[in-house]
Amino acid sequence: MKKIIAAVVLAAAAFVAVPSAANAAGYVPASNVSVSGPAVAGGTASVGFAAGSFVANETVSVSVTGAGAVTLGALPITTVSKTYTASSTGAAAVSVTLPQGASGTYSLTATGATSGNVATSALSVVPADGTAVVPAAAAGTNGNGELAFTGSTISMLAIWVAGGAVVLGGGLLLVRTSVRRQRETV
Numbered sequence: 001m002k003k004i005i006a007a008v009v010l011a012a013a014a015f016v017a018v019p020s021a022a023n024a025a026g027y028v029p030a031s032n033v034s035v036s037g038p039a040v041a042g043g044t045a046s047v048g049f050a051a052g053s054f055v056a057n058e059t060v061s062v063s064v065t066g067a068g069a070v071t072l073g074a075l076p077i078t079t080v081s082k083t084y085t086a087s088s089t090g091a092a093a094v095s096v097t098l099p100q101g102a103s104g105t106y107s108l109t110a111t112g113a114t115s116g117n118v119a120t121s122a123l124s125v126v127p128a129d130g131t132a133v134v135p136a137a138a139a140g141t142n143g144n145g146e147l148a149f150t151g152s153t154i155s156m157l158a159i160w161v162a163g164g165a166v167v168l169g170g171g172l173l174l175v176r177t178s179v180r181r182q183r184e185t186v
Contacts, residue, residue: 002178005175006175008171009174026115028049028053028110032049032050032053033048033119033121034047034048035121039124039125041102041125042098043098046096047108049093049119051087051091053086053091053092053110054091055117056086056088057085058112058113058114058115059113060084060085060112061081062081062082062108062110062111063080065106104125105123107120108121
């Protein structure tokens with residue numbers, strides 16, 4: 001019984017100690033992403049990812065979502081995914097053709113197949129009869145090139161330590177209960 005409890009405690013501790021795969025993804029900084037061209041209904045905007053954003057000659061999967069159909073190449077649907085190949089310096093460029101009735105924000109996500117690097121960009125579009133066109137360099141930026149704060153002030157390390165302490169405490173309670181029961185039966 002002690003061995004089973006010890007194995008359960010060790011398995012739970014290992015589960016808490018190993019970071020999740022989402023924490024392993026490398027995110028491309030907003031300063032490496034540029035948008036050029038008009039982000040207008042029916043227009044074509046070019047989104048560029050600077051050298052070093054991806055691994056050299058890496059396959060990069062790009063998806064665009066938004067209100068209405070966009071075109072990457074010749075695929076007009078609401079969410080479009082297409083693969084590109086990064087240059088020998090790890091740079092990539094994508095042309096996004098917006099539909100005639102486009103409005104709102106279109107989110108572009110590029111993910112490197114080898115590196116796992118993720119780059120995001122947003123195209124804010126007003127209808128053709130609108131007055132303002134506001135291209136955004138990256139989704140979630142606060143105007144100065146930095147990502148907006150959307151998280152907690154508690155670090156992930158503190159959360160993992162607290163989770164580990166809870167699991168360890170539970171394991172100790174199980175072991176103590178097991179020992180007490182064995183002493184009562186003897």
